[in-house]
Every structure is written in structure tokens, then in C-alpha cells.
Amino acid sequence: MPVNLWVNSITFLPPVTSPCPTRVDVVLQNRGTDIPLLKPGETVFYVKLWCPKQPPSFEPAELPVVPESLGPGKQLTLSFTIRFTLAGPTLVQAVPDSRSVVINWLPPRQTPPLIVPVTVGAVAWLWTAIDDIAIEDSSGRDYSVLGTSRLCPGSTFVVKAAVTNKGSATAQPSKTQLTISDTSGAVLAVTDQPTSMILPGVRQPVVFKGTVPKL
Structure with a gap:
């Protein structure tokens, strides 16, 4: 049976400034009918936070997810800590299964993907x-x-x-x-x-x- 990994929200804990650490919470939900099944030898899958804008305003970050924690209909909040290297408007996207190890994630996938705009303030440090x-x-x-x-x-x-x-x-x-x-x-x-x-x-x-x- 398929899973359907869906990014419900991406939120930022203020203040969002460069280059101070910023907490980003990603709410991931399994809208499918089964838990994620992984390739042989894998025990977790990863969610990647990245900037789909060039030049990127922060280094990509990944967090692991245990499949059993995301059964059908369940939600999971992942808390990332990133540093924005550039101030000004930018974009943030969360990519479920960034290493492509989930074998029962079948279409339809989240379209369009959730991409959140954020304005990063500039501060002296x-x-x-x-x-x-x-x-x-x-x-x-x-x-x-x-x-x-x-x-x-x-x-x-x-x-x-x-x-x-x-x-x-x-x-x-x-x-x-x-x-x-x-x-x-x-x-x-x-x-x-x-x-x-x-x-x-x-x-x-x-x-x-x-x-x-x-x-």
C-alpha cells in the first residue's frame, strides 16, 4: 500500500536574521494508507531543508525520520536550525525522502511543492x-x-x-x-x-x- 508524504507547513521562530541561528519547524504528514517502506539496509529516511533560489541563502540541512513514527494520517514536526548567510527576501523548501529510500511512495505527490517566502533581517554580530x-x-x-x-x-x-x-x-x-x-x-x-x-x-x-x- 502507498504512502503519501506531505509537507503541511514551514514556520520560522522569530527573529529571522542573518547570520544568527534560526529555528525552522516543518510539519510532515503521511496522507497515505501505510507506513513508509524503505530500501533494504535502510532504517530511516531524510527530510531536507534547502533554498530553491540562487544564490542559496543557507546551507541545506537534513533530519532523519523513523518510518514507524509516521503511520497513516500521522503528523510529525521536525525542528531544523539553520544560519542564513544572506539578508533580504528568500525561499525555503522542505523535501521529504531527500535520499530516495522510500519504496512505496507512489503518485500523486505534493504538487506544487510547498515553498515558503521569508525576509531575512540584517544584524551586526x-x-x-x-x-x-x-x-x-x-x-x-x-x-x-x-x-x-x-x-x-x-x-x-x-x-x-x-x-x-x-x-x-x-x-x-x-x-x-x-x-x-x-x-x-x-x-x-x-x-x-x-x-x-x-x-x-x-x-x-x-x-x-x-x-x-x-x-
């Missing part, structure tokens, strides 16, 4: 990293102490950091904060540095300089 930690001597030269325990109280520290905009929108001017803590996690000092506007994909250096606090 800032990542910080510390490139080096140094101490400065009386002549103004700094020496790296990254990975050592040579930050003596009262000495002058230089922290060389960077802020990278991994998002799809320009980051407005802001502040980058450095927190100095002791080994128990108690905060000893907090200092800020202004960060100018950062375009998408740009890495901006930030340098902090101050006195190592006493414990």
Missing part, C-alpha cells in the same frame, strides 16, 4: 578576542606575558584585543569592555574602550592599557 597580554617597562616597550603568571600587581599591562563583525549589518559605535578578575573569579577592575563603526567582515583592533590591580 560582534565577536571579541584577545590577541596578546603584555607588560610595559619603564621605556614604554611591552613584552608578551600571554600564558604566564608575570602580571605583577602595580605593573603596567597592555591587552591587545580585537572586535570582529561576523554579522550582515554595520555595527554602530559602541564600547568594548575588559574585566580583570582574580583566580577565584572576583572582579578586580573593569575598563572600557570606545569602538568605532565596524562594517560586516571587518576586524577592528582594540588596545587596553592600565595598572595591574593589587589583590
